[in-house]
């Protein structure tokens with residue numbers, strides 16, 4: 001329990017003269033939600049892109065499940081167990097919820113030359129893919145919506161579907177960038193319950209602006225401002241940190 005799955009050390013990402021991420025270290029453990037908060041432009045999405053391999057770091061290193069993955073392409077990092085959701089959705093709206101999850105599960109298979117499923121019969125492989133999809137839908141709370149066309153589902157359900165699609169690739173580490181964005185109260189409540197379920201088996205990094213959700217969910221928080229970590233600790237420590245109060249958690253939040 002609480003095993004260290006991802007460890008990023010002294011990550012820096014420069015865009016020209018701007019250090020969007022400046023000497024940031026973060027550890028993600030199974031069974032924990034690690035929230036990353038900070039004002040717009042703090043570098044939260046850039047940090048997510050560094051961990052997923054969508055952007056190469058200028059300096060620093062990243063280890064996933066004990067392996068150095070620094071500078072590897074995102075498909076390869078995904079195969080090694082890192083799943084992420086994107087702020088822009090990858091859902092095929094004319095397809096059903098089930099079909100979307102199936103496509104996500106199969107894309108993982110196609111890109112995996114050493115996938116052990118290649119050694120079993122096509123029928124056995126299909127059964128295994130179906131089981132993986134059922135588990136993903138269940139965890140995402142979408143089993144009852146499996147046969148609905150994605151276009152006919154609500155905004156909240158589409159965000160759940162994105163997570164189900166990520167889960168279908170069987171990640172151990174999940175990076176979620178603002179999963180509650182644009183949600184009403186009821187949708188946010190379902191998403192909070194879903195995130196709570198995810199943490200049992202996964203290491204989760206949660207970038208989120210909804211502070212009620214963050215403080216309800218997070219086991220650990222990192223606060224970023226202008227690319228730098230200004231504080232890291234338990235929700236209690238962060239709530240009482242005067243630097244954080246001044247820089248971010250002011251009364252207006």
Ligand code: ADP
Pocket residue numbers: 015018020038039040041042043044045046047
């Ligand atoms: P956050 O997600 O915390 O709002 P971002 O990581 O999106 O912050 O952005 C951090 C800073 O890096 C911002 O100043 C942003 O304008 C800049 N930035 C992000 N991506 C790029 C890019 N591809 N090229 C140049 N600057 C970028």
Ligand code: MG
Pocket residue numbers: 044045046
């Ligand atoms: Mg962002």
